[in-house]
Amino acid sequence: MKKKLFAAILALGMALSLAGCGNRQMIDLTYNYKYAIINLPNGEIIEGNVESWRDYEDGDQIQVTVDGVTYLVHAADAVLMTEEPK
Numbered sequence: 001m002k003k004k005l006f007a008a009i010l011a012l013g014m015a016l017s018l019a020g021c022g023n024r025q026m027i028d029l030t031y032n033y034k035y036a037i038i039n040l041p042n043g044e045i046i047e048g049n050v051e052s053w054r055d056y057e058d059g060d061q062i063q064v065t066v067d068g069v070t071y072l073v074h075a076a077d078a079v080l081m082t083e084e085p086k
Helices: 002-018
Strands: 035-039 045-055 061-066 069-074 078-081
Touching (some): 035 069, 061 078
Antiparallel strands (some): 035 045, 061 069
8 A cells, every 4th residue: 555655656746847847847837928128239128018938948048029029038138027017
């Protein structure tokens, strides 16, 4: 009985850890960002509504689409917010 319980707990732990890929943690959390401020290498600042975004698990880059333009930037150069600043 104890071996079956241990195996069930181990299997559940493995399944939860596999669900931790991408923008999810142990519990399935989805992040909705509505507004972005992006600092480009030439000093230009882009602000606007987020149409889509994606982060890359193997690095510090994020891809953000604002006003139909897609930007691939280092995470330190972008601020994503759940609402537009006042």
